[in-house]
Amino acid sequence: MSASAQIVLRKKRNSKGLYPLAIRITKNRRSTFKHIGHTIDLEDWDDKNLKVKKSNPDADSLNNLLSSRLSEVRKGLMNLQSENTDFSAGQIKRNIYKPISSLTLHDYAKEHLDNLEAEKKINRLTTDTALTTYIWVFHRSKNLRFQDISERWLKKFKTYLLGERKLSETSALNVMVLIRLLYNRAISDKVVSKDLYPFGKGGFQIKFPETHKVGLNKKEILIFENVENITDVERHALNVWLYSFYFAGMRVSDVLFTRWSMIYDGRLHYRMSKNGKLVSLKIPIKALAILKSYEKDRLSEDDFVFPEMKKADLSNAKDVYNKTRTANYKFNRHLKTLTKKTKITKKVTMHIARHSFGNIAGDSIHPLMLQKLYRHTDLKTTISYQANFIHKEADEALNSVIDF
Template identity: 65%
Template sequence: MSSNAKIVLRKKPNCKGLYPLAIRITKNRRSTYRYVGHYIDIEDWDEKNIRVKKSHVNSDNLNSLLTQELSEANKALINLQSEHKDASAHQIKKELYGSSENSTFFELAQEHLDDLESLQKLNRLSCDKAWVGYILKFYKSKQLTFQEIDERFLKKFMLYCKINHKLSETSIMNIMVLVRLLYNRAIEQKIVNRELYPFGGNRVRIKFPETVKIGLNIQEIREIENLDNLTPSEFHARNVWLYSFNFAGMRVADVLRIRWSDINDNRLQYRMGKNSKLISIKIPQKALLILENYKADKRNEIDFIFPELKKANLTNPKDVFNKIKTANRKFNTHLKSIAKKAGITKKITMHIARHSFGNIAGDTIHPLMLQKLYRHSDLKTTLNYQANFIHKEADNALDSVVNF
């Protein structure tokens, strides 16, 4: 796919509420931005004609500057297309505008976020955008250079996150992973010397704390299945949770995207949202009974089974993402009251359906089969995940010593 350049007003205001003008360079649906150094009020921007309105005091000069910048970018792109057919948007930007050795941390962070948005990786975009926000709150300026991000800076930042924002150790480590990713990119682009790398060895080590994964047992799931004093919203939340559990803890985003056309010959065939894998799996009898509750609302074969995405704007990935996020939050609220009615003290969320399947599976199913059921790409992921629920050997070993 050919590359192109376009004048845009970025919808990210500065501290004065003004918006930056930029040249957007796109290649294969991935974009990067060259800021021209001028900010205007959003009311002074003509989106339809892509120019600064006459209402701005320097509209003529700004429009001349934008036209010149765009013309130079397009001329350079024409020359680059034959020489660098496989160049990325960022490589094209580098060719057009020279070295990026003065790029700041937040400039590379913004490029990273723009990439995630272009690739529609909205869940990660939401997380990484929040992580970048914590760094900006700590430093209080977007002029942070990579040379400033040393061991002392990172340790002070981690302490700040823990004390000022009460972030968990896992969240802090996730921010460190993002900083490390961007630092490595800065090294590749020769923005910072590799000798200043602040991670690993005796410097800052990224080590995630062990987490306890607790799932429901068979009796607890039966208690939930047998509840008959549920509100309509609780009844629906239970159905979605049990549906997820019956498919080895299918992720809520995949559950809500399932259509009636994905069901053929009592098999569910769908593409996972996380890694685009094609899945074909038998529909358990309990799941078939759940589906019966939704047939009356079926509009056509390509209709969604569950109602949450029926009114979503499917051409707008952000709208779909937000509706799934809202639905998950509502499900978790209702699952909390369901647990109370069932007399279950364990925390129940949509994700606990996956833990519950792992807890009941234990070590009774071969790891390769569990890998297939979990839809993991790597067997190591399955082994590490399932290790949280395998206690039999350790329990027997303990008994062999103390039961005398």
């Protein structure tokens, strides 16, 4: 069956009460739409003659534009049909609207990775480099045009990631998030038409599965605090973990970069590595005890509190990243041993210090205060995070039903 194209007014009203003008492309009873970027009142549309009525002050220019766009589409259809190739409506749309630029997804990916390296965001650079590799292996080429990335292509790619590459749902979607980021940049640069955007409503939707965050409770924290007969390396790993916990789940990279010069007036002053925000927190008595146990190794006022960064080449972002990653790996290994010795059944890693703080905070601390402690930009992030640990109301509701 041959394809057809027709001018239409889409019956999808926007927030201003106006309706979008578009070209409808139909093949095998399936349609796709090419919006021309203009909207009108419903009463200004001549549904019989498929044009804008004179009641609209821009009727002449809009009708000329519609005629021109319709001519472009029909010419494209004729070219495709002359090649005797069977195209779907969606494929017709992608092939008719040629890219304004020859830049590909690989070009944007390389620019993205180069920027991360220049900004010394090595953790993100390492992760995103690995994610892009999946794309090139699946496509079997680095020459992937934006108009070739359709909803169908994304679904097939996700199936490949989950099946052949055995990625988790979250990891597979992280690849999609990166593609979406690069696609949006290409649209912003007018490299590809926004009409071909394959994500969002009506396209490929990225919905991450809910995660279950587990943190230690007060009893388990007390067991950790009072554990005896452990090795020096285990004690050090535990000190770093507890230090993180005492400062509202401080990230391991920030813990390791704590300098003695950051500690004054009974407070810890530091800048978060993740978002650059300044933090000033009163030093809890328990954290002060940990700091005193490392004071004997202080070489200068600007020396690091913990030893891991003392031999790092601070001018080399990759060296700093590697030493941080290695330290985190060692801490987690020793924490695993500690959980066996203390008979704590939960998995404990450095990041669990943050979950443990959230678990104990529960619904006893106002979300605005927790937002300040976590240094979240958006309160919604704090509320969403704490939702993993607040169970009191649900528990009481359950008991009210079954407690008889």
